[in-house]
Amino acid sequence: MIAVLFILGIIFMFFAPPLGIILLVLGVVFLILKIVKKTGKAAVHLATQKTCPHCRSKISSKAVVCPVCQRDI
Numbered sequence: 001m002i003a004v005l006f007i008l009g010i011i012f013m014f015f016a017p018p019l020g021i022i023l024l025v026l027g028v029v030f031l032i033l034k035i036v037k038k039t040g041k042a043a044v045h046l047a048t049q050k051t052c053p054h055c056r057s058k059i060s061s062k063a064v065v066c067p068v069c070q071r072d073i
């Protein structure tokens, strides 16, 4: 979707420059939002999850008993 905005923006730059600029800016905004969403999710994921040392399952960082293998952590 972002690539389409960039391509349309470049095409419109020749026919209607103001519209082309708007499409390119929208493309950049969507690209930044996508990157922020991805990195934000990764940070939250790291902060709230840990790996069980016994079964290697992803579990809550606050868990004291693994819900998968039922062993103490």
Ligand SMILES: [Zn+2]
Pocket (backbone or CB within 6 Å): 052, 053, 054, 055, 056, 057, 066, 067, 068, 069, 070, 071
């Ligand atoms: Zn486990």
